Amino acid sequence: MIRWLGGFAWFVVDWARACAMRRPPPGRVMEEAFRIGVMSLPVLLTISIFVGTNLALQGYNAFVPLGGQRLVGMFVALAGVRELAPIIAAAMVAAKAGTEMASQIAVMKTREQVDALEVMAVNPLWWLVTPRLYGIVLVMPALTVISIFTMVAASYVAATVQLGLNGAVFLEFARNATSGFDLVAGVVKGFVFGIVICFVSTYCGFASTKGPEGVGQATNSAVVISSVACVSINYIVSQVLYG
Amino acid sequence: MDEPIVFTGVSKRFGALTVLDDVSLSFQRGQTTAVIGPSGTGKSVLLKHIVGLLHPDSGTVSVLGVDMARAKDKDVYAVRKRLGMLFQDGALFDSLSVGENIAFPLQRHRADLSTKRQRERVDQVLELVELPGLYDRPTSALSGGQRKRVGLARAIVNEPEIVLFDEPNSGLDPMTSDAIDHLIHDMKAKLGITFVVISHDIVGTINVADRIAMLYQGKLIANGTTAEVVRSEHPVLRRFLGRNLVLPEPGDDGLPRLPSI
Numbered sequence: 001m002i003r004w005l006g007g008f009a010w011f012v013v014d015w016a017r018a019c020a021m022r023r024p025p026p027g028r029v030m031e032e033a034f035r036i037g038v039m040s041l042p043v044l045l046t047i048s049i050f051v052g053t054n055l056a057l058q059g060y061n062a063f064v065p066l067g068g069q070r071l072v073g074m075f076v077a078l079a080g081v082r083e084l085a086p087i088i089a090a091a092m093v094a095a096k097a098g099t100e101m102a103s104q105i106a107v108m109k110t111r112e113q114v115d116a117l118e119v120m121a122v123n124p125l126w127w128l129v130t131p132r133l134y135g136i137v138l139v140m141p142a143l144t145v146i147s148i149f150t151m152v153a154a155s156y157v158a159a160t161v162q163l164g165l166n167g168a169v170f171l172e173f174a175r176n177a178t179s180g181f182d183l184v185a186g187v188v189k190g191f192v193f194g195i196v197i198c199f200v201s202t203y204c205g206f207a208s209t210k211g212p213e214g215v216g217q218a219t220n221s222a223v224v225i226s227s228v229a230c231v232s233i234n235y236i237v238s239q240v241l242y243g
Numbered sequence: 244m245d246e247p248i249v250f251t252g253v254s255k256r257f258g259a260l261t262v263l264d265d266v267s268l269s270f271q272r273g274q275t276t277a278v279i280g281p282s283g284t285g286k287s288v289l290l291k292h293i294v295g296l297l298h299p300d301s302g303t304v305s306v307l308g309v310d311m312a313r314a315k316d317k318d319v320y321a322v323r324k325r326l327g328m329l330f331q332d333g334a335l336f337d338s339l340s341v342g343e344n345i346a347f348p349l350q351r352h353r354a355d356l357s358t359k360r361q362r363e364r365v366d367q368v369l370e371l372v373e374l375p376g377l378y379d380r381p382t383s384a385l386s387g388g389q390r391k392r393v394g395l396a397r398a399i400v401n402e403p404e405i406v407l408f409d410e411p412n413s414g415l416d417p418m419t420s421d422a423i424d425h426l427i428h429d430m431k432a433k434l435g436i437t438f439v440v441i442s443h444d445i446v447g448t449i450n451v452a453d454r455i456a457m458l459y460q461g462k463l464i465a466n467g468t469t470a471e472v473v474r475s476e477h478p479v480l481r482r483f484l485g486r487n488l489v490l491p492e493p494g495d496d497g498l499p500r501l502p503s504i
Contacts (some may be wrong), residue, residue: 108336110332111332112331112334113334113335113336113337115296115330116328116334118294118295118323119296119323119328120295120323120348120351121320121324121351121352122351
């Protein structure tokens with residue numbers, strides 16, 4: 001664990017030293033942003049819809065016996081907008097885009113393509129990490145906002161159509177519980193989670209051992225470590241923003 | 244500088260295993276030097292020291308006048324721009340076509356060349372490696388021999404001063420292996436650049452090399468012209484080369500004459 005953290009810290013420092021002040025490879029940032037966005041969107045929408053419906057259902061079950069059905073909208077807004085949507089977006093991007101980053105780089109390492117970049121005087125951190133980092137940082141805030149709206153919309157539909165709650169009341173309580181600041185907070189979380197997922201996943205690829213086993217381990221580590229890191233960091237960010 | 248690559252007292256260990264043990268060796272400009280030896284004797288490690296992917300525990304590796312272990316990153320990258328390397332499996336990028344793979348070093352380092360000139364240069368080296376017209380072919384559709392040729396084309400496209408070959412014949416059938424040897428031999432005659440070939444294919448080595456160095460258990464046990472090394476009576480060398488090996492006679496150009504294929 002300490003060894004992994006040490007290696008990871010050096011990796012980030014190496015990238016910052018060699019690439020932070022350097023323009024990314026031309027054309028590759030938008031390519032990565034498009035790929036990460038398109039790859040993650042279908043699964044993110046699906047998960048957000050069903051998390052939203054379940055929030056409404058559980059809120060209804062919790063508050064209606066107490067006579068507080070009006071609170072369902074507030075519950076969905078607080079739990080979904082502030083916490084669940086950013087975490088769901090991070091987990092889905094880690095599962096789709098993060099695993100792809102780790103496995104691609106691990107395969108390139110196995111096939112000596114990373115060495116080939118070095119020998120052709122192209123810094124692999126600049127070529128492989130920079131475009132992915134800028135790409136994910138561009139799309140993660142957008143994916144988080146999409147997850148927020150999808151989750152609230154799905155909750156609204158479930159609350160009004162399935163559970164028979166008043167739509168106007170649901171929306172009023174949801175609106176009163178949240179503000180524009182929550183969207184900004186979602187964007188900030190998306191930005192931070194994007195950076196974490198990219199560095200963790202690409203590091204897992206670079207640090208992998210050669211061969212199929214190494215590729216499998218890198219992919220697995222990328223999604224597990226990214227998800228745990230995002231959930232942990234989410235607590236800190238929420239403390240800073242709402243504490 | 245007649246010796247663009249100089250190893251001085253280089254030792255390298257991985258844990259308890261000594262892979263290179265006080266190796267001092269220089270490579271002559273414009274010549275093909277083959278580094279031979281059984282598997283696991285440090286040949287690929289030696290090659291990785293030349294390109295700066297590994298650094299010695301002691302000693303120095305000087306390439307084109309730059310100490311690869313102690314120089315700044317920008318100086319190491321400047322040296323690498325003057326090198327080309329053929330990897331064992333070609334190390335071609337799967338997401339790029341054959342032509343895009345070959346054009347990669349030009350796109351990165353030759354901003355002075357227009358896209359049209361880069362394309363012309365790629366077509367030229369594709370002709371040289373006898374794969375004309377394959378610019379748009381995906382690398383997944385290439386055979387093992389074709390991958391080596393494309394890797395070779397990429398290694399020479401930026402007109403390097405030194406080209407390194409890591410096991411150019413490994414995994415190839417005898418005919419394709421011969422064809423690659425011919426290619427290396429012909430290119431050396433045409434381009435006059437310094438070649439370093441890592442191999443344990445003896446016939447191929449003797450066909451292409453001006454000089455041979457042999458590593459055994461991390462030590463340099465032979466170093467000289469191909470004729471000198473082949474005729475050496477060193478017992479390990481004799482066992483490695485085989486007793487019945489016949490050195491091809493030199494042709495008019497002074498290079499060993501290769502059997503036709």
